[in-house]
Amino acid sequence: MVKITIDGKKISAKEGETVLKAAQRAGIFIPTLCNNDAVKPYSACRMCLVEVAKNGRTKLVTSCDYPVEEGIEVNTNTERIQRDRKVILELLIARTGETPELKKLAEKVGVKEVRFKVRNFDDCILCGLCVRVCDEVVGAHAIGFRGRGMEREVVPPFDVENEQCLACGACAEICPVNIIDIFEHDGTRELPKWHKKSRLVACRVCGKYFATEEEIEMIRAKTGLPDEILYVCPDCREHNFTI
Amino acid sequence: MPQLPVEPAKAVSEILSRYHGDPARMIEILQDLQEIYRYLPKEVIEEVSHQTEIPINRIYHIATFYKAFHLEPRGETIITVCTGTACHVRGSFRTLDLLSERLGVKPNETSGDLKYTLETVGCVGACALGPIVIINGKYYGHMTPDRMDRVLKRMGIIEKYS
Structure with a gap:
């Protein structure tokens, strides 16, 4: 246990924990934008800035990736x-x-x-959430940063369609500024920003489109489930199978 | 797409063995590969990703982050004109204009036959010699359009184009 002070409140934080996590557990609000529990901290948006006092000096740090240290005094506001x-x-x-x-x-x-x-x-505000969710959660590594400074942007490698993208839409879902468009029509799902177009798979039971072909193949490769389960949407699966 | 001079799979595996396959040496690996191809072709980046098992989006990020890496083919002869402040005030743009006209290439472009690349650079740290032009690593100081013409003639570049 590490003893720290946040906004005058004495808190015992876990070893190796970040200041943000410790504050959240203690019910102290720190605004965040590029932080999401599903992915590693990235300290891109700078919304979670806090003042840390140590040895009589204070400095501004991003709380999402600043590890707690014995005796530090944190001010969040x-x-x-x-x-x-x-x-x-x-x-x-x-x-x-x-x-x-x-x-x-x-x-x-x-x-x-x-x-x-x-x-x-x-x-794009370059918070990197879409890139991180694609890397760390989906594991597809289909998009990434390109360039630096003013030219920095998120693109699929070489800015062309790629096979890694599953068209799962996790990037569009997590984007805090909703700039990743996702369209579904006539049994296809399109993510124009990544030049990606995928065919959707219809549920064998109810006939509703529920996943892309790439997603099904990925789950097949990971789990080895048979077609009878893979091609049934989660809703129908709940009715027909007991796992 | 021109044929690559060296098979990417072979070049990449040879260079990776130099660094004992350590992916932390990615910048050196890419630099060595660029030495062979003069730029980083897509196939080579894909091969590096394949052999190091580093996702291609990471490598693409590194290759686009550093100005030293080029993803487009570059010419056999690379002519760099310094347009930093000291060179600029001494008229380096006039030499640049001349080179552009003589070579038929716009600044920061490569000729269609992949013979010449004309590029500009912020400052090469040789301001006392400005305006400075670098041709394939050789430095030419106090450059004026006239002197540039003579250099081009000596190198056998000019007859073809004027």
Whole structure:
């Protein structure tokens, strides 16, 4: 156990835990955007900034990947943090427009108006959630970053269609600014951003489309389940099989 | 797509053995491969991914992050013109214009026959010699359009184009 102080509250945190986790367990709110329990911290969005005091010095760190240390004093809501957070969020909104998730965050952080010109380009904020979920959860490694600085963007390798993408849509689901479009029509699923088009598989029982061919093949390769189970949608599976 | 001079599978396995297959040496591995092909062809990156079992999106990220890596074919002769502040104020753009005209290549492009690549660079740290032009690793200082023409003639580049 590691003893730390967050906002004046004495907390015993687990060894190796991050400041964010410790704060969340203690019921202290720290705004986050690029953090998700399903994937590793990435400290890209800078919303979770906190002030850490150690040996009489304070510094701003991202709490999502800062490990707890014995005796540190953490402040999550000083004037300095509030000011920095607001500017960061305003810049994010200026970049991509006011999406529902950013709006919610703006209320919590206290951004009332955006002082920058909102471009509303539906621009990616480069939080890396889609890349991480594809790498760490799906395991497909179908998309990644390209370039750096102003040219940095998320693309499939070489910006062409690839076989790794399962068209599972996890990236679209997790995107906090909803810029990854996903369309389903006539038995196909399309993710134009990744140049991906997949055929959907219909459930053998109810006839509803429920997964892409690539997803089925991936699950087959991983689990070796027979077709009678693979080609039945989760709803019907619950009715017909007891596992 | 031109035929690659060396089979990617062979080149990659040979270079990986140099680094004992340690994927942490990815930058060195890519540098060595670029030395063979003058750029990093898609097939080579795919082969590196295949042999190191590092996902292709990671390698593509590294290869696009560093300016030193090129994903498009480059010319046999690479001509680099410094357009940093010191070279610029001494008129390096005039030499650049001349090269572009003589070679028939726009700045930062490669000629269709893969003979020449003309590129610009921020600063090469040889400001005292500015404007500076680098041809295949050889430095030419105090460059003016006139002197450039003479260099091109000496290298046998100019007759073909003027």
